[in-house]
Amino acid sequence: MGGFDSVGTLLADIATLLADALRILGLADKRHWGADEHEQVTALEEAVDEAKMDFQELSPLVNGQSHYEHDRKRRFSLLSPRSPAFLLLSTSVLTPGADESIEELRALRARFYAHVQGLKDWSRSGGPINPIWVRDTHALQKDLHRSQCRAARRIFTSDQESSKRCLGAFLVCRLQRQGLSSRRRNGGAAEGDYQRSQLEELGMCTKIGGFERFGDEDIAFICDFCDGHLVWEDLESVPTSRTSPEATNSPASLLSPTTTNPQWQATGTTLSGLREKPVVFAPLAVANHIAPLHGDWQAGLLCPFCEGEAQQPQDEDDDGEPYHPDNEFDDVAALQEHLEWQHTPTALPVALSAALPSTNNCQIM
Ligand SMILES: [Zn+2]
Ligand SMILES: [Zn+2]
Incomplete structure (x- = not known):
């Protein structure tokens, strides 16, 4: 040696x-x-x-x-x-x-x-x-x-100076992008395909790390690549699929979860009272985590939808505000709060979602 x-x-x-x-x-x-x-x-x-x-x-x-x-x-x-x-x-x-x-x-x-x-x-x-x-x-x-x-x-x-994602997150993100583009190629998502690709996303999460009970009621994902922890508070088990969009349950809506149609929600059950509640779909959070800073244990998170919007071609009259890479979240709860405020599909005008081009960028689910 x-x-x-x-x-x-x-x-x-x-x-x-x-x-x-x-x-x-x-x-x-x-x-x-x-x-x-x-x-x-x-x-x-x-x-x-x-x-x-x-x-x-x-x-x-x-x-x-x-x-x-x-x-x-x-x-x-x-x-x-x-x-x-x-x-x-x-x-x-x-x-x-x-x-x-x-x-x-x-x-x-x-x-x-x-x-x-x-x-x-x-x-x-x-x-x-x-x-x-x-x-x-x-x-x-x-x-x-x-x-x-x-x-x-x-x-x-x-x-990778442009990306803050952990390599583990990148692997999940890449799989999501592949699933999305293959559903697009097939011209429509059969429900079965969509279910399968969500299971594949979860499977990739368990390949790059693992979910475990954390404290009495929480669930943590721990990444093998960065040791970063992502914590879902008060959750009975990890939901295996996204919640179907309430308004339209058609395959077409499942096909294009773009920035204007963000699908981040899953329906979880609280461990404390066995009540249903919306949570961030686990692979979405895992695909967007950042390795914790030295000495820290919680992984930070990026919002994939904000990041995707920033990469869209800018309008001429746009004030040129670029994507703020500072738009990071300390934990899953903070990301969820942001998603609830900024990216809940029902809050978006339908005309806008039709007008903007879709993207198969890695950052988009
Ligand atoms: Zn990681
Ligand atoms: Zn956002």
Whole structure:
């Protein structure tokens, strides 16, 4: 393990340690093995598989940005897939946040090292394996996943000056945009298609993080990429679809949730009294979150509809007021209040919604 660490060399070190552990177990005398030993092998294999999959999924995201490709100083390259050093990120330049990623991965490498050392010692001494180690492997796998997500997010953030979105948010946003444009292409949204794409949005949320009970009554989404928390207060469970627009339940209205037809509401149930209440549809909030500032835990939020409006072509007599990037919200409740005041469909004149062009911009749902 050399003196010059980068995100890539550290990930490669960890991959090598995992490969070592598998090699040790592979060479061990298996005649007296029980379920614990086999479970340990499976756990290590899973950790390698997830690390490899994460790397393969995340590296194009930070490499694929057009202006990123011109920066040869920061480049992911994939070595032979059979090589334990399949992970290499040559960050010779310290991007903002790279220090943080390196600190984090160094600590993680030390934990992996100790873990594999334990397995090595066991292989020499023999006897039954310590069944607790499987749990350690699972915990390390989870932490490695989060560290890879965070490292990619930091590179993404430093590279995306125009967007404040967390990389996790970007992934949900991109899926929403794809769903929207495919519904447009099909010339109308079948109800089934719309339901399915909403479930896909939720599925993507659970891929980039997770929902969990928070305190007695709240639900929090916690992002793997930024550790930011989004909190829905007093909620029994996460609604899986948007509330159908009351006025028109036709597929056409589901087709174009533009700035003039914003669909952000879902119907939730309070945990305290089991009453129905409108809440911000979870994937909408997740797709628009901003990584918390250092030391903070709550993720900030952008309003996708204000952002979309700002990107529409401006009228000539417009006073030229650009989009205010300061228009950020501290938490889900603040975003919801804004949405209720500014983007509730019934408050908009019908003529206006017909006059403005629709957009398939990422920021629009
Ligand atoms: Zn995030
Ligand atoms: Zn807004």
